Each structure stands twice: as structure tokens, then as C-alpha cells.
Amino acid sequence: MAGTAIERKGEADAASKIPVTVLTGYLGAGKTTLLNRILSEPHGQRYAVIVNEFGEVGIDNELVVDADEEVFEMNNGCICCTVRGDLIRIIEGLMKRRGKFDAIIVETTGLADPAPVAQTFFVDEDVATKSRLDAVVTVADAKWLADRLKDAPEAKSQVAFADVIVLNKTDLVSADELAEVEGRIRAINPYATLHRTQRCQLPLDAVLGRNAFDLDRILELEPAFLETEDHDHHEHGDHGHHGHGHDDHGHHDHEHHDDAHHGHDHAGGDHKEHDHEAHGHLEAHGHGGARHFHDAEMHSLSVTIDGDVDAEKFLPWVQEYMQREGGSILRSKGILAFKDEPRRFVFQGVHMMLDGDLQRPWKDGEKRVSRMVFIGRHLKEDEIRTSFLACAA
Amino acid sequence: MAEERGSLTEHLASFPAGAPVQGATFLGETPVLVRDDGTLSLGEPAAPRAVTAHPEGTILSSRIAGAALLTGGDDGLVVATDAAGATRLVHDGKGKWIDALAARPDGTVAFASGRAVTTIDGKGAVRTTSVPTTARGLAFAPKGYRLAIAHYNGASLWFPNAAAPPELYEWKGSHLSATFSPDGRFLVTAMQESALHGWRLVDRANMRMSGYPTKVRSMSWSADGDWLATSGADSCVLWPFRDKDGPMKKTPLECAVRKAKISCVAFHPVSPLLAVGYEDGWVLLSRPSDQAELLVRRPDDDRSAITALAWDAKGDRMLLGTASGEAGLLTLPEG
16 A cells, blocks of 8 residues: 555545635736625535635625634744644634535635645644645736736746636737736646636636545646546545655654654565656647746646656655655646556645545556656756656666 | 443433534533534433524634633624523624633633633723734633733733733744643643643743644643643543643653544543543543543444533533534442
């Protein structure tokens, strides 16, 4: 059994967990418009909405909670391990109203970094057992995003982090400008689903119920603007939850037993050479006329091993690497073929937090390939590529 | 193991609580269950009476304040309910969540909403202060009019009647709840980081009590004040506080080990006995000194967590509640 996520709780009861959608986006992009649209649709869903206390526009909903975006560092020896302390408190409080709402939407301020929100779902056990992060949805202003990407680091993080990007106000830009801003978005994050909208008009299932953080649903790691054929839907396997990618909890005197050790166990396997191929970021695929840009700071990287990897090499490497370099890696995902393992190993990470598990078996005729994707700042592409390729079985 | 335990199960009267239970207490002789739906259940299991303390909300915290039970809700209300079921509005925060409460036997109350902390003493004098981040846990010192406020990166100690601002006791991390040792020498907080932190107040010596697999949600002092029992592990961890150094450089005692995490602990008010509730609905009565155990509850169907345990003042009866809305009243046999 392999897993970077360690605390197994038997059968995952994903269905009983309250889905949480995080709405992010730079000031004025249209977050509140999207939120009010979600709430006013006749979908029959009841939402608890967690809004920023400085929100500009009123929210028309029965259950609205003011949040103050208290970003806390965890005192566990990991400097980038930040969480939204208020979110932990509020979700715990909301759970006492269980049955009165079906889902939670968290609206963040325009200046918010999405990482602490996402990490909250990895770090806090109570939050993780009662709720699940469904997707990070970023609303972007077609007219101003390109400028914001130049001068606002938060805007860049929000695009990099997104599972879904709502490119709004497309009526205010020309076709050329639209192509440029899409190109700039894709330079940072080629994996998010992108929707062009005016006044955030889009089907709600495009932003809600995405299961983007569900390991079972990490179906493909191809850039989203490529046509892919890998549309097999998920089957259920056992499902580990929310391990840390780090275990360096400092100890003082008189503790009585060790902190739960977030290690991992896995099947062994012999090492043998395999061919490989590596994808750089932003290759010239694409349709829909997206132009290609390079973002000097934030970009993505995809690396593929055309075959199996050695779990004994890969798991220690990925944990060590994420712990060392996770500060600059915003999101990571991987689907891997472990040698002598009939099931796919799937993992994802947010900075140093990793969650991974063995999922459905590789199908007959399905090519066993191992692929990882990263989105981050100044990724050390050669180092990642070389060290990952060295994990080939 | 289980076969060797004596059993008190025949002395436990089980009954439906009507809604998920988050707290239990006794107002005099009257058992009281605090329920998630904003209501209280008062009275004996055969004839409980529902009191709607928070008609539009849910209860976030509760504390005994003399002859009344204080509840704070997500409706912004602080409500005091007496044993007869009469309610009194203590504070209306206009919908701002009441995140924490504390109270003293003389009826003095403290409540926190966001960063603001308010006290109202027995004469009705209101004092307010604020802390740098959301106040998460409150506790009155056993002597003197002094309040501890747990928050991010430490705890603040405040004399509500003094002009001086709260005094910060700093320790990195997120502090969620607070309790003073009964002799007032130590302040202990439970942290987001699945550890306890302690300060010896006289010299601010820090003590970190770590090693828990999960957050400590329940803490209880022994009647003599020598031990602090804690939830959060699959044994009940008891920290020694009798010596002047408290638990510093000492190993805690462990008891009531099972293959299930402890969710709730409550020391007997007189004897060195400890009630221990588990995440799978079991309840044991343990004597930490010799590890003797008696079975109180072993559920057949309802395996949901014990969320509340409370003794009456004399220690004759103990009330328990679960996350799924079950309850039980244990009457200790004579002798």
C-alpha cells in the first residue's frame, strides 16, 4: 500500500461531507456578482455563505457568516503551513446547523492568497472529516487581469491556484485583448477549466460540484485546452485523507509519546530503466486561438515517465522535495504507475501539504504512464525533471 | 480486557436527547443537556422539558454561572437559563457569533465575539476589551477578578476592573481554550497544534504538553487539583500539577487505554475517579491511581462520539450525551 496521506479512516464518506467552494478573484472582477447569481438561481440547494467582513455588496442569503480572514501560521516547524483560523472556527460552528444547508461557499477578499484556505482542509482534522474542498473558483476581469498580473502578486496566485477560472466582462474587450488575457492565464495555469462570461453568466454546475480536490476525480493532467480522450470516470478505491507532507514537529520536554508520524508505507519494487519524455510548460498546443505567453515568475511544468516508477524512490523524493521547495510550488498533482501495483497512485498537493492514495486499477489496454504537473513560482524545471525521471522503475 | 472490567451499565438510564448534544451539566439536582438546535433539555429522563434558549440560532458554547446555565449562540445572544426553565437575555450581539463564554459562581459572566471580550459582574458592571485576533477561549481565575483569553500566538490575562490593558502571555500557535489550575498557579491552553501549552503565572515559565494525535477538546481538573485529565488520545492523558514545577520535566499518567480516541473527560467532584468518554460512544469510569476501570456505556447501535459528560455537585449522578442525540444518566450505587 502506498500513500503520502496517512490517516486512513476506513471507507471515505465523501458523500456526507459538506462541499466547500472557494470564490476568489481580484477586486472588482465580479466575485459578488457570481455569488449572488449562485444564490438566486432556483437550484434547490441551500448554501451557507462565508463572506469577508469588508465585503462591498450585500449578500441575499439566509445563512451568511462574516469572516475576518485570520491567516495563522501553524506552530509545527513549517513556515508556509498557514491556515485560515477563522474558517476552522466557522466551519465547526456551522456544523452544529447540519441539515440546514447543503454546501458552503467561501468568498475571499480580492487580496487574498488562496493557499491558506486550501491548506485548512489538509491541516485541520475536524474540518477535513466534516467538509471537503470542492474547488477554487477564480473570477478574473477580462479587461484588467493582464495589468493585475503584472502588478499584483495576489492576482497571479489566484489564477495559479484555480480549478475553475471565470473570465468575466468579456464584452468590455476586443477579440485580440481576450486572446491575450487568455494566453496570459494559460501561461500561468494551463490546467484550470476556463469559462468566458459577461456578468458571470454561466451554468452553475460549471463552478459548483466540481470535486476538483477529490483524488478520485483527478482524471487527467493534460492542459485543459487540449482535447483529451481520457474521460473515464472514477471508481471507488480506499481513500486516505489529509496527511501532511512534513513531520518535523518540534518537541519540548516531557511529552509522553510521539506525534502521529506522517510517514508512508508502500510496496517495494525493483528498479529498471525506462524511456521517458518530458513536457515543458506552454507547449504550442491549443485551440480557440489562445496565444502563448511566458510568465517570468509563475508557470507550470509537466513531466512524464513513459512507464512505471519505483515507489521506494518516488515517495521519499516527493515528500522531501515538497518540504524543501513547497514554498514556491502552489499546486501539484500526479497520476503514477507504481511497479508491480495494478492500481493508479494519485496525489495532489498544496505547497507542502500532500494527499495521495491508490485508486482504481489501470485498465486493460490503458497505457501505464506516470505524470506529474506543478504550478509555481520560478520552478526549478531541470531539477524537478531530473529528479522525477530518476524515480523511473 | 473488557471481560475483566466491572460494570455499571445496569445503573445507566439511557434516553433520547432529541437532538445532538454538545454539553451537559446539573443545575442543582436538575440534569441539563445542551443541544445543537438551540434548545436545552431540563429535568429527569422520564420527564424532560425543552427550553428554547436560542429560537433562531444554534448554541456555540455553554457554562454554568451560579444557579443558571449560560449559553452563547450564533444568533449573537447570551442567555441565562435557570433550573425552572426561565430564561433571561444577558446580551444581544445583533447576530455576531458568541464564540466563547466563562462564568463564576457569583454570576459574573464573560463572553467573546470576534476580538471583543466583555465581562458583566454580579452588580451589572460591564467591562470590555479586545485582543489582537479572535478570542477563542475564556476562563476566570479561581481567585480575584481576572480573565484569561486564549487567542492566536498566546493568551491574554485581563483584570476587568483595572485600567491596564490585558497582559500578553506569548506562545506561537493558535490557542483555542483556556483553564486555570484550581490553585490559580497555572494557566493551560489547548492548541490547534494538538498540544497543550501551560504557563506558570508567577514567572511565566512555559510548558509544552505535546504528543496528542488530535486536538484536545476536553480538559478536567481532579478534585484535589493535582491532575489535569485530557481528551485527544486513545488513552486519557493526565498531567501532574501538584509540585511547584507542575508537569515540567515529568511524564504524564495514562489511563483508560482503548483502541478509540477519547472525546470527553470529567473528574468526579469528590473522589479520585474519572469519567472517560470515547469517539465510539463508550464510557468508562477509571481510577487513574491503580488503573481500575468500570464500564458505564457500551453502545450497541449508536457508535457516535460522547460529546458531553458532567457530574452533579455531590458526585452521585453523571449525565452524558452523544453527537447523534443519545443521552444517559448514571446513578452510582450506594457504597
